[in-house]
Amino acid sequence: MTEFFAMGGYAIYVWPSFGLTLVVMTIIQCASILRRRKAIAAVKRQHAANAQSEQRISNSGDPV
Numbered sequence: 475m476t477e478f479f480a481m482g483g484y485a486i487y488v489w490p491s492f493g494l495t496l497v498v499m500t501i502i503q504c505a506s507i508l509r510r511r512k513a514i515a516a517v518k519r520q521h522a523a524n525a526q527s528e529q530r531i532s533n534s535g536d537p538v
Contacts, residue, residue: 481488
């Protein structure tokens with residue numbers, strides 16, 4: 475088992491590479507989740523603003 479972790483003498487290059495890859499992939503995943511949440515919130519705000527605008531137009535009695 476120790477030979478596996480030593481990676482034939484290349485462990486100093488292999489394990490940091492795995493660690494860095496894990497960190498970068500985690501950052502990308504978190505950024506994607508946050509970006510998705512922001513996009514959904516923006517769409518909801520836009521939908522609410524459009525609904526309010528349509529409500530004002532229909533309440534004003536002016537034909538469009």
